[in-house]
Amino acid sequence: MGRQVCDAVEAADGMEVVARIDVGDDPKAAVEAGAQVAVDFTTPDSALGNIEFCVGNGIHAVVGTSGFGPDKIARVERALAASAGVGVLIAPNFSLGAVLMMKFAAQASAYFESVEIIELHHPNKLDAPSGTALRTAQLIAESRAAAGVGPSPDATAEDGDHHRGGKVEDVTIHSVRLRGLIAHQEVLLGGVGETLTIRHDSLDRASFMPGVVLGVREVAGHPGLTVGLEHFLSL
Amino acid sequence: MGRQVCDAVEAADGMEVVARIDVGDDPKAAVEAGAQVAVDFTTPDSALGNIEFCVGNGIHAVVGTSGFGPDKIARVERALAASAGVGVLIAPNFSLGAVLMMKFAAQASAYFESVEIIELHHPNKLDAPSGTALRTAQLIAESRAAAGVGPSPDATAEDGDHHRGGKVEDVTIHSVRLRGLIAHQEVLLGGVGETLTIRHDSLDRASFMPGVVLGVREVAGHPGLTVGLEHFLSL
Amino acid sequence: MGRQVCDAVEAADGMEVVARIDVGDDPKAAVEAGAQVAVDFTTPDSALGNIEFCVGNGIHAVVGTSGFGPDKIARVERALAASAGVGVLIAPNFSLGAVLMMKFAAQASAYFESVEIIELHHPNKLDAPSGTALRTAQLIAESRAAAGVGPSPDATAEDGDHHRGGKVEDVTIHSVRLRGLIAHQEVLLGGVGETLTIRHDSLDRASFMPGVVLGVREVAGHPGLTVGLEHFLSL
Amino acid sequence: MGRQVCDAVEAADGMEVVARIDVGDDPKAAVEAGAQVAVDFTTPDSALGNIEFCVGNGIHAVVGTSGFGPDKIARVERALAASAGVGVLIAPNFSLGAVLMMKFAAQASAYFESVEIIELHHPNKLDAPSGTALRTAQLIAESRAAAGVGPSPDATAEDGDHHRGGKVEDVTIHSVRLRGLIAHQEVLLGGVGETLTIRHDSLDRASFMPGVVLGVREVAGHPGLTVGLEHFLSL
Structure with missing residues (x-):
């Protein structure tokens, strides 16, 4: 990952890699x-x-x-309070596609019944649902709560056995596990007479690089x- | 449904509706x-x-x-045994798309790991999974058993709560319920480096008519x- | 359409239909x-x-x-200038799904290579590409121009014959015409290692009603x- | 590719690699x-x-x-005529997903209007449409001709500019080129009130290996x- 980031930064306009610091290396190399x-x-x-070291050194x-x-967030904020003008971006996901999928899905979910x-x-x-799906569902649940949208309608009276998936608040997640797939997610939104589907297909960690470069x-x-790359996007 | 069938038969080349018999009407009208x-x-x-009345009258x-x-199948066969040359088609589904989706999915499932x-x-x-999904899963399970294909690989160790869907043998079914949808099904098949997806979208019962005309x-x-329209298709 | 709108407004919380005016009817009925x-x-x-009549009457x-x-837009603005506090929404599309698809696609297209x-x-x-596709492509082209994103990469050297579709600036549109479909659109966005797909399926004009009610x-x-329902959405 | 094939054969039940012959090596090593x-x-x-060398050596x-x-096919057949019991499989595609997609699409296309x-x-x-798409369209055109199905309905009167894609007989092909994609194809089939979609996603040449092992x-x-792996499948 470190190597990919360095290559991406080197390739970006107006950026240069001045130090490569591995685990165990002295971070002072960055300052020097x-x-x-x-x-x-x-x-x-x-x-x-x-x-904390970086922020302290501007x-x-x-x-x-x-x-x-x-707790850790509070410590970062304390460090930043002492260093005016320094910025820190913490992001769980640097894939622009994943970030946009989550943002759009949360926004749209305020306007659809299902x-x-x-x-x-x-x-x-090993885990189901995926972390991204749980995070998406959480964002959707918050967006719908804020907009006063109730749970998706569901008349199911007779249901089958347990299988892969889960629920966050009222948002159902289905987890498909299939040889040949890598990492994909679809958010389905539906109202009377129409559906909106937002799908992200992630095939390679190289997809994180444009997001890292944007962050830099x-x-x-x-x-x-x-916190979250979406705040650096013009949406 | 009866009216749609009559219209479809009237519109088909070389066919004519000679009698329309409602519940309670005397079926002899068909013979006459x-x-x-x-x-x-x-x-x-x-x-x-x-x-039994039709077969008895040729x-x-x-x-x-x-x-x-x-039991009912046995009685139909008994009636047919006494009337050489008469044919009876009993089909749970006249949608060519649904019939082909099930047939192709069962065939293909013998060649994919997942x-x-x-x-x-x-x-x-009201019910989940749908009858079509259960039937598809059953056909897939039979096809895989005959080909000696084991269950789809699944390393899931940590799983969420119960939600809509089910399982037939080892075949997992996810049941989505969404305003704006009508009736849709996707079968996902996967092997190393590739996936094959067969999807059927059914928007209108009018989709049954080509299958009925083909049956006639x-x-x-x-x-x-x-039993089953697929036996009348050249596959 | 008029009837559907009246039903939707009647069914909405806190709204009431006080007049139904057909072509040829006197619009004064609305004032009265x-x-x-x-x-x-x-x-x-x-x-x-x-x-102009409505705005003049508040x-x-x-x-x-x-x-x-x-020209017409200018006349509406002139009427509004004389009636402080009156609002007019003119929208080419009241489907929330279509409006969100176009908005999201234009926003996201600034962040993807293709x-x-x-x-x-x-x-x-009769027409290809559809009006919605042309409008989407126009919005995407403007968003990409503003963000300084160049044309989608394309190494095609050998190409087939003309077929259905078109281009707006550098944005390619493919037009599929298929029995069984109603009105659907997919916007595909791609960067290294990932794709984002935004799809809208419109099955029924009833899908316009939530947008009309939101506008009211x-x-x-x-x-x-x-101009455009998207300006009334909290995005 | 050679190495991947050897690995796949070694990993398969009941098979063993006894010789690896590179370009320029003497093929007699296989006999020995x-x-x-x-x-x-x-x-x-x-x-x-x-x-010819293999067939001559049984x-x-x-x-x-x-x-x-x-011409080359004729020479292979001549060699085989002299060596009873020897089999040769020549296949343009060893991806089971691609082979099944083409086969199913051709079969189904006889039963759908579009x-x-x-x-x-x-x-x-560099080329558009892809070779697989051209081959699929050719198989569909043959299947529809044999079944007496006319061209897909199309009322398009006003059409846009030329863009990527092509036509084989009456079968329209749309060619999408997008960063982040690898190799994918969708065949859309439609009749009144329903559509059937068959999609193949190919992410890795490793997907050819199950087909090669099946061939062996x-x-x-x-x-x-x-000619064609589909003849070795139980369809």
Whole structure:
């Protein structure tokens, strides 16, 4: 992942990689090299220290993690409070397609009577529903609650056995596991006489790179903490 | 339904409606009118008597019902044994799209490691999974058993709550209920590096008419009992 | 259409139909009945006079037409300038699904290297590409131009014959015509390693009603002229 | 490709790789190693000589090529005439998904009023439509001609500019080129009130391996020449 990020940044207009820091390396190398933005794709544990170090040295940070709870977020905000003008982006997902799918699905779900999610993955995946599906369902549930939309209608009286999938609030998720698939998700929205379907197909981690480059480009212009790449998009 | 069938038969090349018999009418009208083929879309209960009457009078019959168990089938066969050359078609589904989807899915499932079904209907439907999905899954399970194909791979270790859907043998069915939908089904088949998807969208009962007309055209050429429209197709 | 609109408004919370005015009827009936909002689904020609009459009498107007050129728009604005606080919504499309598809597609297209449109309709349609597809492509082209995104990559060196479809700026549209379809559109967006697909299926004009009701509910809160239902959505 | 084939054969039940012959190697190594079946994924030019050598030595052959014209086919048949009991399979496509898609599409197209093809590929592809789409359209055109089905209905009177795609007989092909895609095809079939869609997604050449293994397993049981993997499937 680190190598892909470096290649993507090198290839982007107006950017240059000035330091490559592996786990165990001294992060001071970033300061000495004059880095303006740091990209961190390590682990939730080491990321926090890295962010505090960067912010303390006036380096903006782009961090890929979904594992930051309220405590870690509070520590990042404390560090930022002491360093005016520094920006930190923490994003659980750098795929522009996934981020837009979630954003659009949540927005649209306020205007449709029904919504369900189908997520489809390779059969070696251990968890169902997928993290992305759970997050999408959560965002949809919040959007519908805010708009005062009730649960999707469902007259089912006779139902079959348990199978793969789940529910977040009133949002049903179906989990397909099929050899030949990689990572895919469809959000189906329906009203009288029409349906709207938003589908994301992810075939390769290379799909994260445009999002990382966008984060690097925008983070200096967004001082303070931003959680979620969608806030850097002009939507 | 009766009216739509009469219109479709009238509109078909080389066919003519000679009698229209409602529930309670005397079926002798068909004999008197010189009918060669009778179409019956009544109920499982009245259909049996109608078939026996038609077969006894040398009239071929095309019957739309999914409610004939072994006893009724045996009585139809007994009637046919006494009337050489007469043909009876009993079909649970006259939609060519649905019949082909089921046939193709069963055939293909012998050649793929994974298979799952997604059926999608309007939210007023009472039962889940749909009858068509259960029948498709049954046909797939039989095809895979005959070919010695094991269950679809599935590493799921952590799964969510119960939600709509079911299983037939090892075949998972997901049941989507969404305002704006009518009746739809997708069969997903997957092997290493590829997937094959067979989808049927049914928007209108008018879709049954080409199948009924095909049944009327072919039944005289298939003496004895045929169960399932797929046997009249050149596949 | 008029009848469907009246039924939808009657069924909506907090709304009441106070007058039904057919072509040729005197629009003064609306004033006498104390109408607060008028809904006009007539023709581009009669709509203009109706709007001017309503605005002059302090009645907000919701108008369904795609046929208003700059001259008619200017006349509506002149009428509104003389009636402070009155709102007029002119929308070419009241389907929330279609409006959201176009909005989302235009927004997302600024972030993806490639975009193409597939529109699919019944085979009795006279024009290709559809008006919705042309409008979508126009919005996408504007969004990409504003974001500085170049044309979708395309190495095609050897191509087949002409067939149904078209192009708006650099945006390719494929037009499928197929018995059994009604009105459908897919916008495909692609970047390295991922695709995002936004699909709208329209099965029934009843799908316009939630959009009309939304327009009626919101128009008084948006004084002046609004073109396009998307401006009344919280996106 | 050669390495992938060897790995797949080694991994298959009851099969063993006894010789690996590269371009320029002496094919006698196959005879000496006691090979029962040879797999050839070379070029149309060298494949012919390899087949003649194998057949002459009583070795069955599985050949992956789409480049054999009538002359080469005739030479293969001449070689086989002199070696009773030897089987040769020549297949342009070893993807079971692609083979089944083409077969099912051709069969189904005899029963639907309308048919169109959408093929979707990465934007570096030079030719449009794809070879698979042209072959599918040809098979559909033949199936419809044999069944006496006329051209798909199309009322288009006003059409846009030329864009990517083509036509085979009356079968329209739309060619989508989009970053993020690999190789995909959808065949859409439609009748009154229903549509049937058959879609193949190919993500990896590894998808050819089950078809190659099937060919190796079945070729000895099919003496003489077989063109097309579909003839080894139980459909």
